[in-house]
Amino acid sequence: MGSVYQELGDFEQAKEFHHRALNIRLKKLGPEHVDDATSYSNLGSVYQRLGDFEQAKEFHHRALNIRLKKLGPEHVDVATLYSKLGSVYQQLGDFEQAKEFYYRASNIRRKKL
16 A cells, blocks of 8 residues: 555655554564565655655665665665665765665676666
């Protein structure tokens, strides 16, 4: 439901549903499950659309840490999060950090895709 509301542009409703999904996943799967990373990433995207870039950064970093641990540093899902973080840092005006995350994403995609 969070993704549907996000596509409809109702980011407050999307945020609510993504938080619900995260809470369920944390209770049922534990705090380091790879599916938790999906919820964190979804929340990061919603907060980014709402203009709360610091919160978006925090959620994307949480997702990244889980995916790095569970999937490894060369997985394409890790590259996706590097790109999302690059976008957030770019919006925050931290262009050096944005460049670093975009570069990491590009390297993984060149190797894997």
